Amino acid sequence: MRDTKIAGLEKMAAGVRYDILNMLLKCGAGHLGGSFSIVELLCVLYGSQMNHDPANPDWSGRDYLVLSKGHAGPALYATLAHQGYFAHDQLDTLNCGGTDFPSHPDRLKTIGVDVTTGSLGQGTSQAAGVAYGLKLAKRDNHVYLIVGDGELNEGQCWEAFQFIAHYRLDNLVVIIDDNKKQLDGYTQDVMNPFDIAKKMEAFGFYTMKVKGDDLEAIDLAVSYLRRVGSTAKCIVLDTVKGQGIGYFEELMDNHSVKFDSQENQKAAKAALDELEKLMNREAENV
């Protein structure tokens, strides 16, 4: 059972990564690194763990996803398209004037987006508010809050974390995308985060470290944390910026990638071919 499920998620991850790359290639540039690093996470959440209904995006029983690192919007859009929230071809309008798919998620524009983010740090408080409200209303919905490691520079994150821990919002999981880089370079050079997991523990969170490209490990961790009660909960996701495609993992400035060089274009096309093969792989060959 598990093998089939993970194989399905692997194919989904290939498809989501394909769509992200395709979108950014069409735009000529975009936030590739931080979008790729959360692909496996998003596939586990939407493909396995979250209660949600693409045919009924406002379903009152849905779980909430807050992408506080809003610049990874393309990853969320590709995942939502894969799940059937809207047609794939709409992804082609990313960042075009008048689009419903702006670089950063907008709850008023995109079906399936509940919380507007972009100004870093603010998704953390909004997610805390959603979780507090759900608890107050005695509803069972869960909230998944994705925060960037660079985003942790923002003081507001730590205000929100104190609040989440103080009120033991056990219907919320904070997931930190520890991809080790932010726009200007390595996080340890720009603003040393020190030991993120220890910091979260010191803030009162039950904290797990999980490999960010390991679908099975992420699936197990999220499934386990769903059942852990009476405490704030955190996953520090050990990821690579540009995750999944060797060329982009190694590219130093991969926060926003421009496809204006032949080299980047060539690498993107090769990656698309590779991803397409993974997407079309027959189940029996897995």
Added chain:
Amino acid sequence: MFELTENRNTKGRELRTSVVESILELIKENDKVVALEADLGGASYFNKINKAAPHNFIQMGIQEANMVGVAAGISIVGYVPFVHTFAPFATRRVLDQIFMSGSYSKNTINIYGSDPGYCVGTNGGTHTSFEDVALLRAIPEIVICDGADDTQVAWIVKEFAKMEGVHYLRANRKAVRDIYKAGSSFQIGKGNLIFEGKDVLIISAGELVSDALDARDILEAQGYSVGVIDMFTIKPLDEKLIIEQAAKAKIVVTFENHSVIGGLGSAVGEVIVENRLNPIFKRIGVEDKFGQVGSPDFLKEKYGLTSKRLVKEIKTLSGKM
């Protein structure tokens, strides 16, 4: 419909009591109304909400930015949040949170920013907001109200709860002089034309409306015909009323507990100029200065926000000094 009180020298309930009692009444009608406080519950009396309706109270600690974000988030799942902190921390400290988590996202946040301008008293310059209206006025769709007395403040709080979006009420915590009779009602976005006049039009907001009415008494006794508008909603602004009344007046002055830059005076001036009205026009408010410590009366005098100064300015403008 509003009615004026018979005695403008009596004071009503403290304005914080007015806010708190209104919120408690709202909670009785709607369990989704919640109050968020950033460790100033003793100062705002929001701790009374905690006592009477603990389920509807959220202690935020000293986390103003998080408070605004949590308010936005809780509104996403159907709650009607009211947040309180001192006016400067409810606005300039959390401007981007109000912008993105609030207005841009069309989430609902009702904000009570207390002790604006000279009401700050001995909390001093660091806690003074002479710029809060200017900051918020540039953000689309925000409603900005300056509460004139306890009757109006109570009404504003109740009215905010009926509307979606970001709404800001700036008002003293303490008791202020009565202007309106209990039971008066108002309309968001509509100025209150308290008196019509032929010579002078004073447009004011907040508790300074009382001082504007005092100035009117003095000027009327000296033969001037003076109109007074309580422009308690600074945004959206009642442009129609300004155009209609300013067209009749020889002199228009605005009178505000705020910097002359970007607040009520600027807003009224924009309407007058763009509509090619031609009265003598002056903004009376704080002249691009920082605040300082002192009693509210001292500060009022210091920054020229008294009826005495208003009378003097109007007489100077009329050339009859």
